[in-house]
Amino acid sequence: MLVKAYITFDGQAEEALNFYREVFNGKIENMIRYGDGKGDTLADQLDESTKNRIENARLDFGNNCFNVSDILPGERFIVGNNIHLDIVFFDDKNVKETFDKLAVGAEIIEPLGAKPFSPNYGNLTDRFGINWSIMQMPKRN
Incomplete structure (x- = not known):
């Protein structure tokens, strides 16, 4: 079993991933954007900027990792509850x-x-x- 952090952003997930990749000399894995779900009812209804948001990605560094995602527009984002x-x-x-x-x-x-x-x-x-x-x-x- 592995316990790891999951951090949510309001449109800054990719920027944060790239920043933390540099800080920790890590590697970004399994990046999925909301628009990647071709034929998915939700993905088909999103505007282009929302389709580009990160649905899920993982940063691996050393023996550590954490996941990140962006919320969808309209979802409530609260700093402190985003981890x-x-x-x-x-x-x-x-x-x-x-x-x-x-x-x-x-x-x-x-x-x-x-x-x-x-x-x-x-x-x-x-x-x-x-x-x-x-x-x-x-x-x-």
Whole structure:
């Protein structure tokens, strides 16, 4: 299991990624823009500047990493609430158990379930106000 930070921006994710890449001598991985979802109903409805925003990207540096994304226009951006923690599992052991334990007294944002990028993904805000994403890495061929 790996716990890592997830940082959200309001249109500055790519600029921040490039800055942190230089600071930490890192490598940007898995960059996906909102407009990359061709045929996706949401992606098709976005204007060009929004399609260029970062939906998700990861910065790897040394034995460390963190993810970043931009919010969609109209979403509420609050400095201080724009960082949450990801728990990454490399197999399905303890994924559901961990999510269920964190879910006690929590606000479930997205129930644990299969997504195109993960066999198990969900997110919630726990009873202490901490934002968590639980994700199982897909098996590599």
